[in-house]
Amino acid sequence: MLWHSLNRVLDQLRPRRQGVVMLADALLILLAWHATYLFRMGVERWLHERPSYDWAVLLGVIAVYSTVSWALGVPRASWRYSSFPDITRLAWVCLGAGLACAVVILMAQLNEVPRAVLALHPVFTLIGLSLARMTVRMLSESSRARRTGAQDNGQRALVLGAGAAAKLLIAGIQHRSWTVVGLLDDDPRKHGSRIAGVTVWGGLDLLTDRANLADVSHLILAMPAATQAQRKRVLALAAATGLPVVTVPSADELREGGTRIDRVRDIQPEDVLGREPVKLDELAVSSLISGRAVMVTGAGGSIGSELCRQIARFGPSRIVLFELSEFALYQVEQDLGERFPHLPLVRLVGDVKDLAALRRAMATHQPDLVFHAAAYKHVPLMEDDNAWIALRNNTLGTYLAAQAAAEAKVQRFVLISTDKAVNPTNVMGATKRAAEMVISHWAAQGTGTRFMAVRFGNVLGSSGSVIPKFKEQIAKGGPVTVTHPEITRYFMTIPEAAQLVLQAASLAESGQVFVMDMGKSVKIADLARELIRLSGHTEAEIPIVFSGLRPGEKLYEELLADADTTLPTPHPRLRLAQLRGELPADWLPRLMALANDDSAATPAVLRNRLHELVPEYAPR
Template sequence: MLWTPLNRFLDRIRPRRQAVVLLADAVLILLAWHTTYLFRMGVERWLHERPNYDGAVLLGVIAVYSAVSWALNVPRATWRYTSFHEITRLSWVCLGAGLASAVVVLMAHLVEVPRAVLALHPVFSLIMMSLARMTVRMLSESSRARRAGRQPTGQRALVLGAGAAAKLLIAGIQHRGWTVVGLLDDDARKQGSSIAGVNVRGGLDMLTDASMLDDVTHLILAMPSASNAQRKRALDLAAATGLPVVTVPSADELREGRSRIDRVRDIEPDDVLGREPVKLDESAVSDLISGQTVMITGAGGSIGSELCRQIARFGPSRLVLFELSEFALYQVEQDLGERFPHLPLVRLVGDVKDLGALRRAMQLHQPDLVFHAAAYKHVPLMEDDNAWIALRNNTLGTYLVAQAAAEQGVKRFVLISTDKAVNPTNVMGATKRAAEMVVSHWAGKGTNTRFMAVRFGNVLGSSGSVIPKFKEQIAKGGPVTVTHPEITRYFMTIPEAAQLVLQAAALAETGQVFVMDMGKSVKIADLARELIRLSGHTEAEIPIVFSGLRPGEKLFEELLADADTTLPTPHPRLRLAQLRGELPPDWIERLMALAVDESASAPPTLRARLHELVPEYAPR
């Protein structure tokens, strides 16, 4: 290419760049002088009908231009980075030097030099010097773009979508090392047009044409406002190409200011699942929270921290953050302080098993609402050596928080429960089912506090979720481990879960257990395959290995026990569970005895005693 030897030459002359620039400009001024004569006198006369002192005048003109150029620091500028500012300086050079040269020639009565040449020469000089600089810059940038496209790190993207998001994306992304080679959109009106100089080549179906993908390294999904069905179709077509797929932020992320349109990110599982967004009855939730003091236990956890963010949107008078982990409390405090700088925060390091700390916190801060999200939830970790600790934290902790809430006259107490509490086969699920039974116990005590629970399934992105593990394994080159080829789970996003908890809290009467509509269950193996494909790999490159079910793990989760029924609620994504049966009179006493009996900490003993308290618990 032309640029390669030119670039080598420019590198060699860099130590003497200013002298070389002056010489190059002198040549361009000389060419402009002759071009001006040609323009003024025509081809037949331009060379022969000149005064005999024309050469001396030309040397004088070049000297004047060089002096003015030096005075304005023009030789210091690098041609490959020529800007509008540099062209402006050249204009002043040509104007000043051209005017000075004309004045000197006229004062010297050199009448044989045509006046038109003196007038036009500065214009021709400016054009030639500007063109020379712009040509060098154009060759430099063209070469740089070709090199980036050939390098392994060069990112050449085909954008799916040609709307406003794509226009903003192109404007920002090309400064981040990306080259956008084309756009695809199903809207026939956009096909054949161009956005920011990039052509809309056709519809999304053209992804099946191998020639369309020549020299493309990535696909970018730029459809933040499209329906879930449209996004799912685009992702399916993109995944079939075998290229890595990234996306612009979702409409919610952009609206809430969590990202910018040119900050592309990897495809997340909620993009793949294609769930319709939750629509809250914001008026009812606002009436519940606005102006109230709200306390969240486990405020630094995945669900607890998102509850804090969602609650903060509705204008509580104060948030009381109760968290055992100092670091988690610090993180959520920093996040809330940045997002909601005017919201008063009370930051308490405390243990839900410490009744004294709970009483002090509620007496001092007088919460109107308590959301109890503190829990141990990792099934394998809680199954053996930590089983008794799980019972104390998940069940005894719920009892003590509920007790303190009832004593203080809190208006509503909401337990965050789980689908693993239904016909539990593991200790964690059994302790959460026992926690629901604790809520039922307190609901029957006739206090002024409304007690309720909300069940949901696996939350995408929460700590311990399978999805971050899959992404980490893919990044390492595999294999991806799945426990069983037929295992299924319900999934929802963290914001979705938190929003439905608030909606349930606004609807609930005391003693009720709400069940979230989790949509369709998803095969974990299918989800793993989809994530592998969207990362630009195949199962041959990143295999899936089935490791076998872990202790206490089910093939599928249930949201309702066999003997339960549900009733509809005003919100389409929430159902009301009608749980049968009353607690035995001594149930609470037996629970409290087990929670303080260290001799029961041996896993077999604990499981047997827990089965007596939760008859539907069937250890595996």
């Protein structure tokens, strides 16, 4: 109980810890001076037979010891975690300061100060300073052992943020063998206060002093309502400490109800990138979707499944899930069934290259909107042996899905495209550019269906994305492989991409291609370094290895071709691409011939003929 009260006082003094340590050490030096006189002169004489200038000598001794102590960094060390190196440093302080004091006193001919006092005072001081630190450490460890009992697994967390989320977090995680040692918050009104029995030490700038982290094994970011810019700043401070960093769920995650505030998770790339959340025109999207039947091709993929989740929020009459992979279809169906139990789902195993299956699905279920997300998108995998398959799936599949939608009089057909369709250097990008050209063809037919495309960059956490690979490599202890030190990419989160697709669908007229505001491009190597740091490691422990550009890979991605221009839209994160001219009259027959020619399965043949269809395609 005594230590608990003392601990509270120490926590409140932590922001001024170095000054308090200097004052405590000065008091111990003073006591050691008196103890030395007592040892040398006995009880009867130790107080009365001193020189008249003894008090001035004592002040000088304290000043010398304090100066040497400060120079050697003694006040920065935490008493609660004192160790042999700390005691060694104290020994050097006492030796250096003791010699300096003895030399000055002797040179000043202050002969009434006993020589034995000058010789023994450094020893008594070292004993006093060391005993004080060892006593504090012993009491601290005893208290911690009583608090955590047998469940102490070394997880001692410093919580960043001292709001309502921190209070709920502490209440939850301390029952799961975490020990919260303190909180930091930039609000000066909270400094020194206690939340759920834990003291707010001070501001986040205390993270820059390593001594404040001596008893900390993890940092927990507990600021779910903070802006992305605020979170990015705090994460930068946290990453610089070299400690593992975890976070509570964001406000969006909590609103979705899939997690709780005390369920800490690892830092995700979207926490690092600092993008502000998308603000949807909810009324426009709701009027587009509410009460209507929506079909999503590739419904089990990363983008397709998130599209389904976002669509479900706006109350469609039903969602038709069209997916080639049985397992992926099962997964998205289970997820939607759990999140939206009253939403009717139609689950269809189907291939977008099968026109009969597409016609049957649309005739039977009569969707008002079709989002075409079915595609092969892994660049190196589609570059050689699978190039012809990529063309058939990405381009022919788009043509057939659009044809079935036109025949079924679907109101809107939205193609999910990619930044790799701009000045493509790989087969995947060229096939997606050809898919955009297919959309232009169907938009010109005057069928009554509005055909449009939405183009965006890399999506964090999607299948085939570099980020899951980085996290897996870090978990295995490295190395982390990056293709090139200068390679950059645009990134956005899966929910952000899906929401902007819905927004674009509510705005678009037929034949338009929308380009998303992807923010600033990010160096992949910098992102890898940040993830390594936030995992609590250094590049010395988990190195980055550069493996070289893969087939068809660019150093820099583009969102618009050189000759394209863009126009603003009512939504600030979307722009309208004005693409070049109409298709040649024989373009479509050449596409169909290529997609049905088995001899085109040879990669070189496919690339040459694909270049004829997509002139801006420049194979590498």
